Amino acid sequence: MNSLFAIGIVVLVAATVIGLLMSIAHLITRYTQKPANTQSDSDKDLPYECGLIGTPAQSSRIPSGYYLTAILFVLFDIEIIFLYPWAIAYRDFLSTGDGLGYLTAFIIFLLLFILGLFWEIRVKALNWK
Amino acid sequence: MGEDIFSSVINTVKIVIIFLFMVHMVPLLVWVERRASAFMQNRFGPNRVGPFGLTQLLADLVKFIFKEDFASSKTNKFYFYLAPVLAIIPVALAFGSLPLSSPIYIDSFQLFGYSLGPYLFEIRSFPMDVGIIFVFGVSSLAVYSLLLAGWSSGSKFSLLGALRASAQAISYELALSLSLLGVLILFNTFSFDQIIEMQNQSLNFQFFSKEIKINFLPNWGIFYQPLGALLLFVALFAEANRLPFDLPEAEAELVAGYHTEYGGIKIIIFYMGEYGHMLVASSLMVILYFGGYNLYPLLNEEILQSWLLPNFSLTATSLLTSLILFLCFFLKVLFFLWVFIWVRWTLPRFRYDQLMDLGWKTLLPWSLFNAIATAVVIWLVNWGNA
Numbered sequence: 001m002n003s004l005f006a007i008g009i010v011v012l013v014a015a016t017v018i019g020l021l022m023s024i025a026h027l028i029t030r031y032t033q034k035p036a037n038t039q040s041d042s043d044k045d046l047p048y049e050c051g052l053i054g055t056p057a058q059s060s061r062i063p064s065g066y067y068l069t070a071i072l073f074v075l076f077d078i079e080i081i082f083l084y085p086w087a088i089a090y091r092d093f094l095s096t097g098d099g100l101g102y103l104t105a106f107i108i109f110l111l112l113f114i115l116g117l118f119w120e121i122r123v124k125a126l127n128w129k
Numbered sequence: 130m131g132e133d134i135f136s137s138v139i140n141t142v143k144i145v146i147i148f149l150f151m152v153h154m155v156p157l158l159v160w161v162e163r164r165a166s167a168f169m170q171n172r173f174g175p176n177r178v179g180p181f182g183l184t185q186l187l188a189d190l191v192k193f194i195f196k197e198d199f200a201s202s203k204t205n206k207f208y209f210y211l212a213p214v215l216a217i218i219p220v221a222l223a224f225g226s227l228p229l230s231s232p233i234y235i236d237s238f239q240l241f242g243y244s245l246g247p248y249l250f251e252i253r254s255f256p257m258d259v260g261i262i263f264v265f266g267v268s269s270l271a272v273y274s275l276l277l278a279g280w281s282s283g284s285k286f287s288l289l290g291a292l293r294a295s296a297q298a299i300s301y302e303l304a305l306s307l308s309l310l311g312v313l314i315l316f317n318t319f320s321f322d323q324i325i326e327m328q329n330q331s332l333n334f335q336f337f338s339k340e341i342k343i344n345f346l347p348n349w350g351i352f353y354q355p356l357g358a359l360l361l362f363v364a365l366f367a368e369a370n371r372l373p374f375d376l377p378e379a380e381a382e383l384v385a386g387y388h389t390e391y392g393g394i395k396i397i398i399f400y401m402g403e404y405g406h407m408l409v410a411s412s413l414m415v416i417l418y419f420g421g422y423n424l425y426p427l428l429n430e431e432i433l434q435s436w437l438l439p440n441f442s443l444t445a446t447s448l449l450t451s452l453i454l455f456l457c458f459f460l461k462v463l464f465f466l467w468v469f470i471w472v473r474w475t476l477p478r479f480r481y482d483q484l485m486d487l488g489w490k491t492l493l494p495w496s497l498f499n500a501i502a503t504a505v506v507i508w509l510v511n512w513g514n515a
Contacts, residue, residue: 006255007222009141013148014221018214018398025394026198033197045202047284048389060285066296069485073299076493080306083500084262087313090504094511103508110501117493126489128482 065128072120079113135245144225144254151224155404156186158466165467166474189397196393203283204390212278213395216402219270223409225254226263228321230422230455231430234447252451260321261313265306268368268409271402272298275370275387278399282390290386293481294370300485301367301374304492308360310500312417314507315353324350325421329429337513347425350418354503358418360496365410367488370403372473374484411465415458422458430454 046053086106093102120126160175160183167174175182200209230252237246257263272295279291316324332346351358367374383389388399415421423429430450437446479487 003255003257006140006144007225009144010148010221010225010254011218013145014218015214017148017152018217021194021398022198022210022213022394025194025196028194029197029393032195047201047203047282048286048384049284060288062288062292066292069296069300073303076303077299077306080303080310083307083310084313087310088317088319090314091317091507091511094508099508099511103504106504107501110497114494114497117489117497121490126485128485 068125072125075116076113079109083109133245135240136248139248139250143250143252147225147229147254148221151221151405151408152401154408155401156190158404158407158470159186159400161467162470162473165470169474193394193397198393198395201283201390205281205283208277208281209390210395212274212281213391213398213402215274215277216271216399217405219267219274220402220405220409223264223268224405224412226257226260226267226321227409227412227416228253228325228421229412229458230451232447233451234443236442236444238444252455257321259319261309261319264409264413265309268406269298269302271406274402278391279387282387284390286384286389287387290383290389293383294387297367297370297374297484297488300488301364301492304360304488304496305364305368307493307496307500308357308364309417310496311354311357311503312350314500314503315350321416321421325416325423328420329423329425331425334510335514336510345426347420347423349420354418354499356495356499357503358414360492360499361417362410362414364492365413366469366472367484369406369410369469371407371469373476373478375478407466407469408462411462411469412458414465415461419461422454424457428454428457 083106090102090106093099163185164174164176164182175185178185178188200206228251232249232251235246235248235250237244239245275294275298276291279287279289279294282288312324313319316327318324328348328350330348331342331344332348332352333340333342335341346352388396391399433450433453434446437449441449
């Protein structure tokens with residue numbers, strides 16, 4: 001069987017089983033249970049809070065540390081992904097006898113990476129308060 | 130096409146069985162977790178429903194199905210109901226691409242007057258040459274489900290939980306993918322089949338033109354990459370949102386984190402996702418560092434076939450071999466699942482800044498060191514051999 005086709009079937013099976021489970025639960029409770037309070041109960045409809053009137057999530061601001069982490073992640077992750085093909089080809093290059101140049105390229109690339117990381121630690125971009 | 134209906138039907142049935150196997154591991158693991166935590170805390174745990182309380186989760190499932198399907202007025206309904214489904218799909222895909230046992234060979238046979246076969250069925254949902262990249266790529270998509278769940282709930286606890294979850298997931302993904310570099314350099318491939326094949330021999334390597342061979346030890350990755358295995362395991366803990374890294378649902382501060390607003394069957398589906406992640410993580414540890422479904426000096430395909438082939442037909446031998454090797458794989462995976470549960474009830478939770486410091490300032494430099502050390506050592510050994 002074609003791999004791509006099989007991946008489609010896996011997604012379909014997972015979505016169907018979970019979807020069926022959720023719809024069965026939804027239908028059962030819809031037709032067997034009456035809401036405990038038949039009057040329109042505005043307090044029940046509110047998001048969870050311990051007895052206070054909750055502040056809505058939409059109005060709360062997101063700390064900037066999360067954005068910073070996300071941006072740094074993108075930078076570093078791309079650099080790591082570049083290393084994957086290198087890792088796969090490394091031993092083939094060694095067997096051709098051109099290993100040293102190949103290793104040096106890797107270490108220079110990683111030095112840039114390490115430099116970036118240490119700079120970030122130094123300017124306290126990774127500190128959480 | 131090059132394929133017939135029989136093959137397609139068997140493959141589809143196989144996909145469904147593998148998915149259901151993954152889903153059915155959840156009740157078992159929840160039971161183990163509750164009983165283990167009870168014994169560690171000098172309690173009994175669930176022991177009333179069925180033998181040893183084994184059917185407790187079945188009773189719980191009935192309860193969950195009959196709970197009111199409630200969504201508060203502040204939720205974005207579409208994404209609210211989409212998030213649990215998205216929690217399962219990446220896990221199902223990741224688990225589907227792992228080789229669980231040796232392939233089954235079915236000899237040619239007659240069915241309704243047609244001659245069919247021979248067939249070779251692999252024990253996984255789909256074959257994948259770039260298995261490692263696929264698994265890590267797909268399982269990193271799981272963060273979307275947490276983010277959607279938290280954002281669409283319209284509750285500030287959910288939103289904070291989702292933010293923490295995504296920041297934690299991406300931070301530990303760096304250490305995760307870097308600690309994998311050592312394995313990639315070592316095995317020189319992305320394919321799980323080749324990695325398992327290379328570990329299926331006695332420990333041997335060349336060291337300065339000297340052939341070193343230890344017959345009673347298998348050629349497992351853990352002997353070459355102990356630091357990488359440790360780093361990968363820690364990072365996988367964080368990816369699965371397990372204690373001590375379960376900050377996204379730190380109940381002392383965030384009620385229940387990103388699934389505060391969820392109840393009934395939907396929360397069970399999130400748990401399925403979490404336990405599915407544990408299953409994938411344990412399987413990855415077994416495949417990359419502990420020889421996959423083979424147990425080299427004692428148990429592998431050739432040894433089993435040499436025992437079974439004189440007594441059984443080719444198809445029966447292949448089926449039995451596959452079954453025994455699957456049990457071997459499953460026992461290894463169960464060990465790592467037990468480690469997950471054991472750690473959860475042993476270590477306390479981190480504070481959030483400690484968690485991020487551990488990811489960025491400890492795991493990341495160490496996995497960098499591991500990658501460089503592996504590359505240099507392999508270059509040195511190669512230079513010495515030449």
